[in-house]
Amino acid sequence: MTKLITRNGNIVPPVGLGTFPFQGDEMCEVVLNALKIGYRLIDTSDDYRGESGVGLAVDKLADIGLNREDIFLLTKVTDDDSYDDEILTGIYFNKNSKFMKRHSVEEIVREKVEKSLYEMHTDYIDALLIHQPYPNYSVEIWKVLIELKREGVVRYIGVSNYQERHIESLIKETGVCPEINESYASPVGIKQSLVDYCIDRNCQFVTYSPLMEVSTGKITPNDLQPIMSKYHKSLAQIVIRWNIERGCIPLPKSKKLSRLAENFDVFDFQLTTDEMKMINTLNYDYQHFLESLMCAGI
Amino acid sequence: MSIKKKVIFYINALIRRGYWYNNVAFRDCRKFWKYNTFNTDVMNIGSSSSVCAFNYDGLPIKGVNFGISANPQCADMAVLKNYFSFLNPNKSTVIIALCPFTALSGSYEYLQDRYYTILTPPVMPVFYFWKKQEVKTMMRNPLPYYPLVALFSDLWHIIRKSSKVPTEDQMIKDADIKMKNWLFEFSLQSLSSPLSLVNKDNIEDAIRLLNETILFCKEHNIRPVIVIPPMYHTLSEKFSKQDRHLLFDSLFDNIEDKSVQILNYMDDSNFSNNRELFKDSFLLNEKGAKIFTKIILGKLDLI
Numbered sequence: 001m002t003k004l005i006t007r008n009g010n011i012v013p014p015v016g017l018g019t020f021p022f023q024g025d026e027m028c029e030v031v032l033n034a035l036k037i038g039y040r041l042i043d044t045s046d047d048y049r050g051e052s053g054v055g056l057a058v059d060k061l062a063d064i065g066l067n068r069e070d071i072f073l074l075t076k077v078t079d080d081d082s083y084d085d086e087i088l089t090g091i092y093f094n095k096n097s098k099f100m101k102r103h104s105v106e107e108i109v110r111e112k113v114e115k116s117l118y119e120m121h122t123d124y125i126d127a128l129l130i131h132q133p134y135p136n137y138s139v140e141i142w143k144v145l146i147e148l149k150r151e152g153v154v155r156y157i158g159v160s161n162y163q164e165r166h167i168e169s170l171i172k173e174t175g176v177c178p179e180i181n182e183s184y185a186s187p188v189g190i191k192q193s194l195v196d197y198c199i200d201r202n203c204q205f206v207t208y209s210p211l212m213e214v215s216t217g218k219i220t221p222n223d224l225q226p227i228m229s230k231y232h233k234s235l236a237q238i239v240i241r242w243n244i245e246r247g248c249i250p251l252p253k254s255k256k257l258s259r260l261a262e263n264f265d266v267f268d269f270q271l272t273t274d275e276m277k278m279i280n281t282l283n284y285d286y287q288h289f290l291e292s293l294m295c296a297g298i
Numbered sequence: 299m300s301i302k303k304k305v306i307f308y309i310n311a312l313i314r315r316g317y318w319y320n321n322v323a324f325r326d327c328r329k330f331w332k333y334n335t336f337n338t339d340v341m342n343i344g345s346s347s348s349v350c351a352f353n354y355d356g357l358p359i360k361g362v363n364f365g366i367s368a369n370p371q372c373a374d375m376a377v378l379k380n381y382f383s384f385l386n387p388n389k390s391t392v393i394i395a396l397c398p399f400t401a402l403s404g405s406y407e408y409l410q411d412r413y414y415t416i417l418t419p420p421v422m423p424v425f426y427f428w429k430k431q432e433v434k435t436m437m438r439n440p441l442p443y444y445p446l447v448a449l450f451s452d453l454w455h456i457i458r459k460s461s462k463v464p465t466e467d468q469m470i471k472d473a474d475i476k477m478k479n480w481l482f483e484f485s486l487q488s489l490s491s492p493l494s495l496v497n498k499d500n501i502e503d504a505i506r507l508l509n510e511t512i513l514f515c516k517e518h519n520i521r522p523v524i525v526i527p528p529m530y531h532t533l534s535e536k537f538s539k540q541d542r543h544l545l546f547d548s549l550f551d552n553i554e555d556k557s558v559q560i561l562n563y564m565d566d567s568n569f570s571n572n573r574e575l576f577k578d579s580f581l582l583n584e585k586g587a588k589i590f591t592k593i594i595l596g597k598l599d600l601i
Contacts, residue, residue, distance in 0.1 A: 134420075
């Protein structure tokens with residue numbers, strides 16, 4: 001498995017910070033608190049409206065004894081520039097859009113990356129992902145990302161919400177495999193074949209919303225009580241550690257300082273093979289999102 | 299919450315349960331808003347005949363009826379593209395139900411406002427953001443858009459207990475009206491007169507869309523099946539052999555993938571003479587839909 005490395009050569013700890021939907025000063029505060037605890041990977045996207053808040057935090061890195069090269073900023077290229085309520089909905093990477101007939105994919109991706117750099121107050125991005133496997137445009141976007149990496153604007157390139165067949169199509173067309181695949185997985189929907197596929201190809205699997213099913217009650221303390229008691233850890237910590245043991249980097253989100261610390265306090269124990277198996281028995285291939293409604297025709 | 303806001307809240311809630319909201323403004327949309335069953339085994343798409351021909355209740359299978367009344371053919375593809383993730387990735391079937399005039403509706407790309415609540419921008423032929431905002435506002439807060447006259451239909455549907463089985467006379471009249479309306483809709487004097495260029499274009503587009511839908515299914519490990527649901531004999535008798543050649547064979551002869559199963563129940567005698575299974579000459583009622591669904595799923599070895 002490829003280790004993610006910050007620009008100054010340090011290995012990125014295998015727990016990152018999910019930041020949606022934080023914005024502005026709140027985002028800045030959460031990011032700085034997380035960095036103080038030890039987080040280094042900050043996950044955002046061009047449609048979260050949070051990049052400018054990350055930029056505020058980047059400006060204050062010196063205050064907490066860090067510099068830009070110590071942290072790892074991950075952002076994404078998306079088919080709109082914000083949530084569902086914004087007039088750019090349906091403009092990008094949509095073959096029915098007039099905009100796409102007037103501008104090339106390269107032009108659009110480069111403009112989006114320029115904007116992300118500007119918002120985050122940085123001159124490079126550690127990792128840039130394609131947010132969804134946009135039909136008709138995925139390969140073209142990927143080619144631009146490869147070029148951006150060659151130019152040094154981006155250090156790692158990857159994808160998000162991609163399944164095996166989508167990654168295969170990128171490899172087939174360009175010969176370049178994504179270095180990161182950020183996707184949803186949890187003990188109730190483990191996506192083992194996708195995780196194995198990524199591990200086999202040195203593609204780091206990053207898990208967004210790793211604690212969602214803890215907060216929705218689909219995974220309860222009763223399910224994992226023996227393991228929690230054995231290690232004196234919370235349910236959230238066990239789930240995060242489970243992600244790490246299977247080679248994933250989870251991206252838990254919280255704005256509470258105590259939760260941020262708790263989610264990162266998972267490096268003083270290891271789950272045994274039997275315990276991993278036990279957690280995997282919770283799987284029933286649960287899916288939270290209807291992928292085709294997020295990205296039609298994927 | 300103030301009293302005024304509470305009153306508005308409850309009125310909106312009442313409207314959202316009513317006939318106008320669910321059968322006029324957002325006809326056939328609620329099932330899309332509510333459906334949340336992954337690994338679905340079978341999904342049917344299509345227009346009005348599809349809506350009324352399938353009912354999976356009580357059957358030992360995960361099935362969903364994603365037919366939409368008055369649905370242009372391009373919307374079938376859009377629905378499939380937006381909702382196929384519900385299907386079982388290893389083994390699933392999509393039933394493409396065709397209406398008699400599907401072949402002539404291929405170029406019809408206008409999607410009614412209600413589609414903004416169920417489809418995403420990339421699958422809509424013409425997407426307009428501000429229209430979507432307006433429709434979404436109406437969906438959440440229907441009161442300012444509620445026509446007073448709809449109050450009568452809402453009340454009527456509350457007090458109306460059950461629909462009666464149509465008489466033979468009603469079936470004859472209904473079939474006449476349906477044919478007249480279809481001929482008007484597709485600018486035809488009669489089915490035997492030469493087709494206009496517009497109609498020829500429509501057929502060409504319908505063939506393309508059908509092939510695209512089949513190809514999409516195959517690419518996503520889905521078995522496509524084409525089904526023509528039953529009609530009452532008063533209607534099916536109006537389609538001569540030549541008419542059928544024009545409306546169906548023009549499509550079927552041009553399907554590129556010859557392995558696609560086609561099940562034609564248009565004249566099936568189990569249905570075509572049994573008024574108790576129909577709500578009108580064209581559409582099955584709930585009882586008819588349950589029987590027909592069971593027959594189709596059995597034929598496809600799904601149950």
